[in-house]
Amino acid sequence: MKTGVYWCRCGGIVSDRLDVAAVAQQLGPDAAYFKEVELACSDEGRSFIAQDITSERPDRVVVAACSPREHEGTFRAAAAAAGLNPFLVQLVNVREHVAWVTPDREEATTKALHLVRAASRRVAAQVPLERRMLDVSTDVMVVGAGPAGLRAALTLAEAGRKVVLVERDAIVGGMPLRYEDVFPRMECGPCLLEPLIGELFHGAHAERIEVLLLSEVIGLKGSLGRFTASIRLQPRHVSVSACIGCGECIPVCPVQYPNSFNYGQGERKAIDLVYIGGQPNAPHVDAVRCLRLSGGSDCHACRDACQVEGAIDLDEVERVEERTVGAIVLAVGGALFDVGRLAGLGHGTVPGVVSSLEAERMVASDGPTQGAVPSLPDRPPDVAIVHCVGSLDDRYRPYCSGVCCMSAFKLNRLIAHRAPGATFTHYTRSLAVAGKHEWDLYRQAREDPNTGFVGYGTVDELAVDTSASGRPAVTFRGATHEHDLVVLMGATVPSPGAGDLARILDVPVDRHGFFEEAHGTVDATRSKLRGVYLAGVCAGPMDIGRSMTQGAAAAGAALSALVPGRQLEIEPVRAQVDPARCSGCRSCIGVCPYQAIGWVDPVAEVNPTLCVGCGTCVATCPSGAMTGLNFTDEQIFAEISGILS
């Protein structure tokens, strides 16, 4: 074994502080040759090393210079340029670890000798490693067609990618469809979405986006570059392409029940539009409520009323389809905390107490009351708005959602505009109005003579009951005040389906049930599963603007991870199973934080695309069947011996 050592003088910084000749001499057989380079990382230094490797033809190379965090890649590249496998190079940190911290010349010399000898023995045990390349799919699946998912899908399609957009609902758009106005600039929610939805169905890149509605992901295999998703498509029973959206089928339907789009306010039919103006503009049949589909009745009133032959198909069945994609953007949104859990606040028991989402539909001009808020005859409404319901409370949700205060001031403004003279009482605990536009809306409420603020400490101090006159009444510190409407601003919580989806995809969730970011600060776009990106409220409470921005960010991350014509490079520093030694105990599978180890009966198998090379499974394996490439037991043992001999 011929091991060559290149010693970087670092312009004298390293070499002046210790006895380089003594290191070279005492290395003995651990160095076949020892050459000093004035500044190894410079152009001249690197080309000298590359040329010298070409002429000396060493089996292994040690470079004694600075931190591998700074220049490991530099010298690996120099070796590769000279035809030496880059993993046969070991860098020794004689600058940060020796010269700069060891004033005693003799001590510095000894420590440098130990380090270089350890590297020489370690590199002798190193083996060539190759970067493997994999062909990938660059298509992307986006789950959820709300603001974040729409923005992600459109960004990807604009870049030329094929997108599969999977949406559970029968229309696209998500929550903003329900909002008459959105804060902070009081813009109409559906209007904000209109250009995006137009682009989705009719834009220049629409043909690249496959929209699957009434659909859910029910299975996932594979990894970054090659996921195979199983998607269950519920039958709509109405052909989106044939239906002309005339609505003739709706009034003839005999089944009527509370409208879930309006949170139980108003009614809908078993065949109905989710929302008038929703896209695609075609009704769908609710199979649970339809007499024919749920009860075996022979009703076909809708089909008889239909003006278009074949637009309604009551025999359509559920199907499961597969799609192969390279990456996944999760944008499934969130939900509102069940404000009924705080029984003292009267939701569900006291008439006139509504959740913030019920209030959104109530104040919407296309909502169940066409925007009317309850009030006494000929009197403007008196509205109480209770902030922080279920928030900042360890019994429910310990965090601040950061959006409810702004929603509260928006509702205040909307109602005040609709019903001049309306009075408001905000029961507040903490206020969150950060942002460059947000303050104005809050200040308007503050300066409005018809709006008052009452600070409370814990939600237990508030009680909402029905007064003798039948109105909801809030009691706080012994004083009772009657209102016409009490709005409970609930916390933002994970979508009810998020837990199941997390299990299906094997994507971790945080302690609150939101999908967990790879790192909340520096890597919030990626989930903890490689190739799965996060956008919007499914990763944590946020407003519409930030959800859209995250949709674009997630699309960008997916675009840069997978580029058409470029193969995926598999990092060679990773774990590897020796199937002959694997006892099948599966200990490694349990400790892997990246779901990178699978089970191929009767042994474990490492997915090289997912493994990041941390080595935990290697230290865990009781049979010595797991190897940490470039950090093998043998290599570390050699390094220990080199230091101590």
Place this chain on the structure above:
Amino acid sequence: MSGTGGRQVVDQSVASAFTPRIVAFLCNWCSYAGSDKAGASQLVQPSSVVSIRLMCTGRMDPQFVVKAFDEGADGVLILGCHPGDCHYKEQNYRMIQRHRLFVRLLEAQSIEAERCRLEFVSASEGEKFARVVAETVEIIRKLGPRMAA
């Protein structure tokens, strides 16, 4: 369980002259970066602590500790990311669990628990790195040479 089984009563003059040999295992992302920061800040450190870089303390195998003591180390220092900061999610928690096992293994061989020290050094804690290195040398110096046992 106290690790006094193999402790020698060392003559103070011998102890003060004694330079312990200590092998440090550093995770790449926090502690190695912290050691670089100590270096770039030119914080003087005892030269008897020599570092080995691992990608993560999760890779830290009990055999590495055994090997270091077999080869004549007087002490082992394991430095990882602070709990909650692991680059690989939570592998430093596994290191914390394993460390409890390491010291029991060592005590069974009459090697004092204090000779295998686990600490946490972040990428910004150059000063802490230098301090931990110096402290560890003092701890091992007080215990005396391992081979004397």
